[in-house]
Amino acid sequence: MNTHRRTTGVLVAGLVIIGLAGCDQKNEQQAAAQTRAAAGMPPLSVSVMNLQKQDVALESTWFGHLRGVEEAAIKPEVTGKLLRQEYWDGTLCKKGEVLFEIDPESYQAALGQAEAAVSVARATVQQAQAADDQAAKDVERYEKLVDSGSISEKNYTDALHARRRTQAALAVAQASVNQAEAQLQNARINLARCTIRAPFTGVASKSNVSTGDLITAGGPTLTTMSSIDPIRVDFVVPGKQVLSEVLAPSYDPGKGMVTPVTHFRVVLEDGSIYEHEGRVVAVDSFVNSSTGTVNFIGHLPNPNLKLRSGAAVRVVANTGTVKDALLVPSRALVSAMNHRFIYVVGKDGTPYGIDVIPAQEVNLEMPNGDGKKAVMPMQIIRGRVKPLEDTLKELGFDDPTQVQVIVEGGQMAAIYAQANTAMRASGASGGFGTVNPSPFVYALPVTTTPSVTAKKQ
Numbered sequence: 001m002n003t004h005r006r007t008t009g010v011l012v013a014g015l016v017i018i019g020l021a022g023c024d025q026k027n028e029q030q031a032a033a034q035t036r037a038a039a040g041m042p043p044l045s046v047s048v049m050n051l052q053k054q055d056v057a058l059e060s061t062w063f064g065h066l067r068g069v070e071e072a073a074i075k076p077e078v079t080g081k082l083l084r085q086e087y088w089d090g091t092l093c094k095k096g097e098v099l100f101e102i103d104p105e106s107y108q109a110a111l112g113q114a115e116a117a118v119s120v121a122r123a124t125v126q127q128a129q130a131a132d133d134q135a136a137k138d139v140e141r142y143e144k145l146v147d148s149g150s151i152s153e154k155n156y157t158d159a160l161h162a163r164r165r166t167q168a169a170l171a172v173a174q175a176s177v178n179q180a181e182a183q184l185q186n187a188r189i190n191l192a193r194c195t196i197r198a199p200f201t202g203v204a205s206k207s208n209v210s211t212g213d214l215i216t217a218g219g220p221t222l223t224t225m226s227s228i229d230p231i232r233v234d235f236v237v238p239g240k241q242v243l244s245e246v247l248a249p250s251y252d253p254g255k256g257m258v259t260p261v262t263h264f265r266v267v268l269e270d271g272s273i274y275e276h277e278g279r280v281v282a283v284d285s286f287v288n289s290s291t292g293t294v295n296f297i298g299h300l301p302n303p304n305l306k307l308r309s310g311a312a313v314r315v316v317a318n319t320g321t322v323k324d325a326l327l328v329p330s331r332a333l334v335s336a337m338n339h340r341f342i343y344v345v346g347k348d349g350t351p352y353g354i355d356v357i358p359a360q361e362v363n364l365e366m367p368n369g370d371g372k373k374a375v376m377p378m379q380i381i382r383g384r385v386k387p388l389e390d391t392l393k394e395l396g397f398d399d400p401t402q403v404q405v406i407v408e409g410g411q412m413a414a415i416y417a418q419a420n421t422a423m424r425a426s427g428a429s430g431g432f433g434t435v436n437p438s439p440f441v442y443a444l445p446v447t448t449t450p451s452v453t454a455k456k457q
Contacts, residue, residue, distance in 0.1 A: 041433040044416055046409030047440040048345060049369065051392075051400050052327040056380060058360055060319045061267075062296075064235025066311045068226030069299065070200050076215045076222060077193045078102060089206035092305065093198040093225070100207075100222055102215055104194040111191050114184035121177040128173040132166035139163050202227035203305070226309045229302040233266065233278055235315045236293040264298060264317040276301040278315075322359075322380060326388055326400060329440065330361055330377040334410040342381065343413040345404040347396050349434035350420050351413040354391055355384040369439030376442045407440040 080102040087099050138159045146156040198204065202225045209215065209222055266274040278300035287294055298315070300307065333356075334341045340358055343351045359380040368374040383391055389400055397403050406413045419432030 043349075043434045043436040044351075044409060044412055046345075046351075046406045046413055046435045046437055047369075048404040048437040049329060049332070049367070049407050049440040051344075051403040051405050052364075052366065052378065053324055053401050054327070056322045056325040056327070056360075056362055056364070058319045058322060059316055059362065060237075062235045062237055062315045062317075064233050064296075064313055064315045066300075066307055066313060067232050067234060067309045068202060068228055069230060069232045070202065070225075070227040071309070072199055072225050073221045074099060074196060074199075074204075074223050074225060076100075076102065076196065076219055077217055078107065078190050079214075079216045080104070080106065080194060082209055082211055082213045082215050084211055085207050085209075087204055090203065093202065093204050095198055095201045097198045098195055099198055099204060100196040100209075102194040102196070104191055107187065107191040107194055111184070111187040114180065114187040118177065118180040118184050121173065121180040125170065125173040125177055128166065128170040132163070132170045135159070135163040135166040196222065198225060200225070200227050203308070228305060228307065228309060230299040231302045231307050231309070233264075233298040233300050233313065233315060235296050235298070235313075236288075236291070237296055239287040239292050239294055261317045261319060264315050266300060267314040267316060269312060274300070274307070274313075276303075325359075325380045326382065327362075327364070327378040327380055328405045329366075329407050329442070330379045332405050332407045332410060333358060333379060333381075334414055336414065339384070341410075341414065343406040343410050343417060344392075344395070345406065345435055345437055350432075351406060351417040351435050352395060353414060353417045354388065356381040356388065357384050366442070369441040374442045404437055406435070406437070409435070 083101040083103050085100055087093050142156040142159040145151040205224045207223050264278050278298045280298045282297040284295040328342055332342055339355050341353045342356055343353050346352050361377055361379050363375050364378045365373050365375050392400050392403055416433050423432055
């Protein structure tokens with residue numbers, strides 16, 4: 001109880017000190033009084049970790065979904081009764097493999113009629129050709145006779161007209177053959193369409209029809225097919241990131257590059273990382289005006305057919321490297337007035353706040369403070385007012401990695417730092433308080449709260 005009163009009295013004295021400092025009352029008596037009041041402030045216990053400096057490979061994560069490189073809705077092109085389904089629902093079908101059979105009887109009959117029509121047309125051509133040959137001989141014979149005066153000019157003229165008629169009849173007969181042959185080809189196509197085959201190698205989904213159903217040309221979809229090895233990955237990247245990272249600075253379209261981000265990894269819905277690496281094959285030429293994103297297309301090997309069209313995934317790719325990046329644990333950042341600060345332990349043992357600008361957050365293996373290492377979220381930072389290394393040199397640190405950054409206890413360290421600054425500004429010879437640092441030991445964030453009603457085992 002006495003300890004509580006003493007601590008409360010010290011905090012009140014500290015607040016009085018800050019208020020007096022704000023009024024710029026800097027005479028020696030007040031400074032001395034402030035120093036005496038602060039003398040009883042106990043050191044603040046904090047957890048610290050040395051500022052890290054290293055090259056960092058940047059990774060970005062985007063959301064996407066899987067689909068077939070080729071996808072098709074299989075629809076009938078002829079009308080008839082469905083005789084059989086030749087594949088098992090959801091199985092892999094090779095290109096050209098039979099999927100469905102439609103009753104071909106009427107189309108076989110139509111093919112027979114077309115073949116007969118071609119035979120008739122060809123016979124008609126032969127007759128027309130014989131008549132034309134005879135007419136040609138008559139013209140040749142009459143031409144000689146009319147020159148000798150054996151026949152009249154009228155007989156010769158009639159022979160010429162007869163030849164023109166046989167030539168026209170021959171042309172009509174030949175056109176009839178062409179028409180009959182075209183109808184024969186169409187009959188063959190329709191008969192072939194009674195057998196519906198896979199247009200490419202892929203997985204055929206469940207059938208939407210049953211044996212005995214009347215199938216109509218252009219009617220409802222019988223099934224859908226999707227080629228899934230490789231499988232296609234569609235994902236979107238923010239337009240700003242495309243300009244700043246994904247296409248810069250090594251992007252050289254003159255060399256036929258789609259994007260410097262040529263490969264990526266895929267995180268599946270269960271959180272596991274897919275064993276094969278994908279590659280980017282296409283990038284849209286425009287930014288979507290409604291979403292501000294750019295569409296990317298990738299291909300992903302799928303030899304075991306583990307992946308299926310329609311699944312949601314996360315795409316992870318390396319987007320560059322930051323040389324000599326300065327990093328702190330993400331939880332070391334303290335927010336105040338729309339700014340982010342880190343608090344470091346000065347050589348005099350007091351905390352100092354530095355205004356920083358956070359960049360990318362990355363997961364890196366770092367010293368865990370207990371002699372081991374742990375993968376923890378680290379934040380790349382840079383100074384807002386001036387280069388961070390210049391600020392640290394002003395605090396007496398030529399080597400940034402020797403600086404202790406307060407990771408836990410930052411909020412209270414901020415109060416200490418502000419009080420110390422105010423007291424120094426008022427001319428006090430001493431400070432508000434120091435910190436007592438201990439190594440920061442990383443622990444995974446707790447995402448659940450145990451039930452208060454749960455029975456203890």
